[in-house]
Amino acid sequence: MSTSRRTLIPFLCTFLTLQGLVGCGSNPPSPESSSPSPVVPEGASESQSSGQSAEKETSTKTEKTSHAGVDLSGRTIAIDPGHNGGNASHPDEIARQVPDGRGGTKQCNTTGTATDSGFPETDFTWAVGQMLEAELEDAGAEVVMSREDNDGVGPCVDERGTFADDADLMVSIHANGSESTQSKGFHVIVADPGTSDEAEDGSNRLAKAMSKAMADPFTPNRAYGKNAISRRPDLGGLNNASVPAVIVECGEMRNPSEATMMESEAGQRKYADALMRGVVEWY
Numbered sequence: 001m002s003t004s005r006r007t008l009i010p011f012l013c014t015f016l017t018l019q020g021l022v023g024c025g026s027n028p029p030s031p032e033s034s035s036p037s038p039v040v041p042e043g044a045s046e047s048q049s050s051g052q053s054a055e056k057e058t059s060t061k062t063e064k065t066s067h068a069g070v071d072l073s074g075r076t077i078a079i080d081p082g083h084n085g086g087n088a089s090h091p092d093e094i095a096r097q098v099p100d101g102r103g104g105t106k107q108c109n110t111t112g113t114a115t116d117s118g119f120p121e122t123d124f125t126w127a128v129g130q131m132l133e134a135e136l137e138d139a140g141a142e143v144v145m146s147r148e149d150n151d152g153v154g155p156c157v158d159e160r161g162t163f164a165d166d167a168d169l170m171v172s173i174h175a176n177g178s179e180s181t182q183s184k185g186f187h188v189i190v191a192d193p194g195t196s197d198e199a200e201d202g203s204n205r206l207a208k209a210m211s212k213a214m215a216d217p218f219t220p221n222r223a224y225g226k227n228a229i230s231r232r233p234d235l236g237g238l239n240n241a242s243v244p245a246v247i248v249e250c251g252e253m254r255n256p257s258e259a260t261m262m263e264s265e266a267g268q269r270k271y272a273d274a275l276m277r278g279v280v281e282w283y
């Protein structure tokens with residue numbers, strides 16, 4: 001919130017979208033994410049409510065101490081919470097083509113996935129992104145965010161890379177939506193090839209740092225190799241990033257145990273803590 005850049009990009013995106021000048025959003029909504037506002041079935045919400053209040057107390061207590069002694073003064077970190085809450089209700093806007101970072105074009109953005117109970121990926125990435133932002137700022141870092149709220153549309157994948165141009169590194173937060181409920185665990189994605197030798201080296205190092213930090217409380221998805229790191233040429237956010245950048249797919253939203261973790265505030269705090277440790281490890 002402290003720089004004009006942080007507010008300008010999402011604002012411009014929203015403004016231009018409203019003017020019909022550009023679209024900032026993506027695909028036809030998937031069945032799980034077609035509702036513009038997150039709907040958690042009453043049963044699920046009730047079953048979590050008592051646990052959540054206890055978890056809130058725990059997370060509040062640990063918030064101030066979990067990264068005590070970490071000093072990130074002078075560092076700038078870019079956080080990209082994947083997708084956006086308004087994407088699902090703006091299919092035409094998020095379907096428009098934008099630069100893919102490889103000389104071609106790609107769809108602006110997508111809706112993301114959801115848990116079987118209807119908790120959308122965008123709510124998860126927003127919650128974790130905000131927690132990570134607070135933890136980084138508590139440690140003295142400057143933070144730039146790719147979006148300012150969770151009810152807008154976009155930004156598009158090109159902006160989800162370039163917004164980080166003045167940062168030391170960029171972390172894009174997502175969760176995966178494999179069809180199988182048996183799929184479990186996090187994986188980390190880097191661009192292949194990187195946008196420069198320096199960015200590629202930094203991204204590879206960041207991927208290892210994130211994998212190591214995430215593997216402490218969470219399960220690496222071995223389908224993506226021993227360290228759960230994959231390399232992809234087709235992801236617009238990474239391809240448009242000039243700085244070291246990774247996507248962290250924090251887990252599988254259709255896996256029952258991981259879904260429960262992602263839906264709870266205490267679980268979201270664990271993901272944010274792990275990402276924070278990954279950032280610190282990278283420096």
Ligand SMILES: [Zn+2]
Nearest residue numbers: 082112174175
């Ligand atoms: Zn995603």
